[in-house]
Amino acid sequence: MNVLLLGSSGFVGREIRRAFEGDHRVTSVSRRGSADSRAVDIRDSSALRALVAETVPDAVLLVAAYREPDFCEEHPEEAHRLNVEPARALARHLPAETRLLYVSTDYVFDGENPPYRETDSTSPISVYGQTKRDAEVALQGRANTTILRIPLQIGGGASLADCGFIGHMVAALQSPQPQQLDDVLLRFPTWTRDVAGAARFLVERGLDGIFHYSTPTGATRYALTLEVARLLGLPHEHLAPSREIIARKARRPFNSQLDDAKIRAAGYARHTPFQAVVRTVLAELPQDPLRNLA
């Protein structure tokens, strides 16, 4: 398959790229470009159309987005430019026979009535969630279209600082500074590598419609950080649970658990446990002293 991957350098995109490469021809695209990805600004709809016309993909994977809720809350117009307009442009101009996979989020829900199935109404409570919902709406009714909703991502990178949520937890444990960590909002940290497998599964089987994919076990940031402390044998007495929601610019859902029975029934049931993900991510870091602790 000839695959056009938009957002290949990001946290999720780099695992999706890895999952498709080898068995498929992948054209990788990011905003800045690199030695092995093209630089195309997909906010520019003419550039996006030219890219599609040139590469003639069998499948387009739309992964690129502003994924920081606080950034989107402060920059709603800019968030709309990247998180909604490219989806609209692809809905209008992509040949009908080309498969489109769009990566969405659990933040399309308000978190009041979990767990959420694909048939539940969306109710975003942040600009980020609204933009992702608006992109989904733009794609509704298009044939050969898959929407994959995923929760908080955990995964690896070139360094601990590049490891997102896991990097933040380890940094909080390593720093001697007393710190309060959220102990209210339930999170469902799901491995980017498992998500990439889900994306490949859906595209290769040509499954249309909305699919949820999420780890089944939820915990707060505080509880997850303590689990990492136990796993690595690090002290955690300087960390305290915050029983009040720590104020941020964008509201977060209390519990936006995604019920992923539909994708499991379709045949994709991989769920790597949290501890195994943390161990793998740290072990794969090129040079990290924590490797010996894991």
Ligand SMILES: NC(=O)c1ccc[n+]([C@@H]2O[C@H](COP(=O)([O-])OP(=O)(O)OC[C@H]3O[C@@H](n4cnc5c(N)ncnc54)[C@H](OP(=O)(O)O)[C@@H]3O)[C@@H](O)[C@H]2O)c1
């Ligand atoms: N991370 C999570 O916890 C999470 C949770 C739920 C859903 N999601 C969804 O998963 C998707 C991927 O998120 P992520 O965490 O991988 O994001 P990310 O790490 O911020 O990566 C964003 C990617 O988009 C590219 N990009 C940004 N602006 C672009 C532009 N104007 N034109 C072309 N490419 C552009 C970036 O390229 P450069 O590197 O060159 O800037 C990068 O490859 C998003 O749709 C997000 O909503 C993420």
